[in-house]
Amino acid sequence: MDAGTKQLADILNGNRVLEVPYYQRSYVWKEEQWERLLSDMEYITSTGQDYFLGSIILKQEQTGISPYDLQTVIDGQQRFTTLALFFKSLCLKTDDLETFEGKFTVRDKKAKTRHIAIRHSRNDKRDFEKVMVLDSDCKLESDVPSNIIDAYNYFHENIDPEKVDVDVLLNHIIFIGISLQAGEDEQAIFDTINSLGVKLTTGELLKNYFFTESTRQEYEHLWMPIFEKDRELANYWDSTINSGRIKRANIDFFFNAYLCIKIQDPSIKVSAEHKVRYRRSVGLFNNYKDLINTYSIDKKDMIWDILEYAQLYHDNINPEIANGEIPGKPGIERINFLIFVLEYTTLVPYILYVLRNVSSEEERNEIFGYIESYVLRRQVCRSDNKNFSDLFGENLILNQILTIDDLRDYLENKSEEQALALPSDGMVRKGFVNSHLPNKRSLAILYLMETALREGKPHATKLYPFDTYSLEHLLPKNWQDNWPMLDGYDKDQRDDLKLCLGNLAMLPAKLNTSISNASWQTKKSGKGKSQGLLFYAADIVTMSDTLSLIAWNEKTIQIRAKWLAEKAIEIWPSYLPEDEEDAADAEDFTFINKVKRNCENHDYTKFSLNGKPATTKNQFVLDVVRAYIEKHPSVTYTELLKVFHEGLCSRGHKHKGLLLSVDAHSKWDNKYKDRRYSVKMNGGKLVSGDGVEFYVNTQWEIAYMHGIIKLAKDEGFTVNAEK
Template identity: 45%
Template structure:
């Protein structure tokens, strides 16, 4: 790696091709950035002081055989800036009638354009840079729009070409062919550099000569139309990270692939390949070290991606959840209850279990397993290993295999809670709000009589969690002189028997009010009755004259009895 200051003439030296990855994202700068650049160039022209335009990362590439150029480099970071500079200088030089100066700076010695653009912008960029006069060229994309902007607003009298060429500086980083650009991205992330794993993989798998393969294995799968692109670009939070669906998919496929027994992937490599932060590097290492064929991998990716697209649905959290066990309810657990670690194993099931009944039985058991563990507040720290490694590597592809594996696991952290555990959980567990609301919602979705209720069950994200006896009960629920009684109440208000899902959060004045007011509301502020229409886990309890510890215990038992019928296990 070589880092330091770079002038425009250092970067465009007449003997170097700068190649933007062919499948890189399109040029996206707009009027705000163009105006800022123009203002800055005018300031540089008058002050003649060094001006840092940002970072530029170039990676050494192999020079084509017989090429007359001395150097070929890929633009890893800086595409937007150097593209804009080319267009800016082209317009300035035409307005000044100094096109020879532009050609001397931004073209190669053989007069070809030095900056070789991506597939999205190649034709428009060539069109602008090959102009001989300030022609009208219409709109159509941001490259043409940038030309039109500078053509209209650039005033050559305020700009000094030589001052700009001498004063504009980049923070340049030159990488050799063996260095890892992803690591560099992470290091300079504070500068706003961010390429997704998918973008890196696209340029790793394909080049300018692979248009047919690109169309077959990538464009048709991930970029077919706006709906497809929007799906894969959807961003969700998983743990501490925000990740797109396409990155989730590539991570999940990799975890499945490395468990193939025929590959004999080393344990140390499996650990390395399980790291989200180095996903791109993991693909390169897997393919290189285990001698995999890229086209075979792409063919597999296409099949898995189709299944992913057809089955994983984040929108389920906005819509009514069906009562039948299956992929819809698994989606609600994954996206509504933050259990994305489940995705690799579910994708593995979708690919390899052909019988729909067997598949849904597996999904039923997974729901039972996960929701029981949620009720008892069991640890989730081993889920990543369980669902990305063990169940896949052991090829657990039937209900009986899954039940046996969980039952016989020597790893107690992955235990399946018994009915007795479940009862204790409903009576005693303190859970985070999302988990409590999720448990109540899943029970509601199974027991709800949809024919009887005119009110449709909403999506899991549409409900708020309410403490029936408020956490601040001392104000309106009577004083307790006995310390044990106070302690018991302070504990039981946080348990599932005292929690309910409603369609809208109560006003603070109603939330902490007495039972009668909390049910009916006061003035223009509605209460529980108005926000619980059709909710069978709550509505019957709103007929009670009192709500106290005894009723909380009874409701916990009611919820437990519903749960053991839903989530049945062989104890």
């Protein structure tokens, strides 16, 4: 090994090729580093002083009869790449490509050709060469994000040829150069470099640990297709995500999750002491090495296992979920929302474990739906989640919980006093009134509810990605000027209620401050060119009925909070039996609904069928179904289910569709099931043409009547409505 100062002109001498090895990371410098380098280049030119640009490590390669000197870049890739892009742009601007070619290309005299003096790894090769072969000063476009192209374009736009001189720079950029001979131990060199502070991802360290030059073919066949196939894939693994308060590379995040799964493997028998150490994200690479060496794990077996999990991770885990559409039904997309928007990153090991070991998509989605219920209930109730890491990173995997029944049993057999208990319906109801959550979490809860409530129903406007929305306090934080208090409430009570979920709304645009703090009527209608809630929130389901209220105050906040709570309980069921406290809360909500029905904004519309006296909505729907059977006496129950499908009514755990057979009703474990269907109504039991007895849904709001009315009119029935 030899060390000493070296000028850039000596390193790039027209006969040396610098090769970036396959284990090196892609080019990662950003504008902050480009701006600093450009400033430094201007300083060198103006002063003519030597400028130290850090240390580099090059390893001599045996080239045989090669016409040039080949050296591997162990340390210095980012700087050499940036300098090449900088000098290329500068020489294009000064029409001095001859100088550039003299340093950054090498000549093969025999073949009478020139080659680029810096050979990049597969990920950056195409974009780097695209820049190197330019013959005119122009901006480049890229079909996928590319730091290489971005760096060149930055220099193209910002270099001032009057402030930088190519000859001065080549002779005054200085490195501390360390030269290694071909026979020196590459693994030891790599580990030494890492210990000295070169920031490499766990993936890069493991790649070099698993593969060497002698196993390059295995690397290209196994590792490269999963982690480094192209720039898009490399960008996915290199992207930065938030894990708690720590920002980490996505690939490090994966390797931490995989290790949590691996150490629960009963065949390895990892000790409890080692499990605690290995699950820590600090020193992750060393944890892998220690696990492999301590428990004699075959490297090749682990590689195959890692690659299978990595493919599952790539195919299912989406850190950019906030920028896309979220379905209303349980599934991996909503789990991604929990992981990356609500930052429940501790879910990932168990989610990967389920993806690997549960083959049925239906079963997986049931598990994912239950996890969503569990997490969101605890979020609404502000439960302490400090033990989530143990639950999802160890306990569920160790106990091989891979069915929805086992998961329910594991979580629901804990009493409310236990740290990981599932909150009851009553606790959720209280949470919507009493809990004060950070703005992002409140917005996320409303957004997930909105997606679920919209599922399968037509809407005037589409739901945009989560990042589009902002959170609005309906009763504003600064309420003193325009919002008189109701009798019986004081300032502290109002300030408490204004922060609860019942007072919060998701809007696709932020209201103007003058509108947001104005009176309720102005806030709804807007003023001048500033639009109000009626414009932005008219099609927001979680704002249902709110915009028709004449006043917004302490009472209506609590009414909406409890309405939201009931919707949340439908979306995120617990399967726990309701206790007396829950039942009392449910009765309280029934009372609140009665209060709401007495408000002048409530819809009292009644409907008549074929000239008969007008009836309530539930009686009208029952009459429509009866009239349909009378018109089609041979219609079967299966055919009826297609006509009166569940898409015509609101969906949720309060009922099981528009029609429900007597047999299915008897097996349904729901204490309120006789209220949900026409069991106690006169003539409430109907019979299909094939003899199936059934009931009709009684849960109707005006918003869901249009489908039934259209169906009735299409059948030639006469429908009239009256207030």
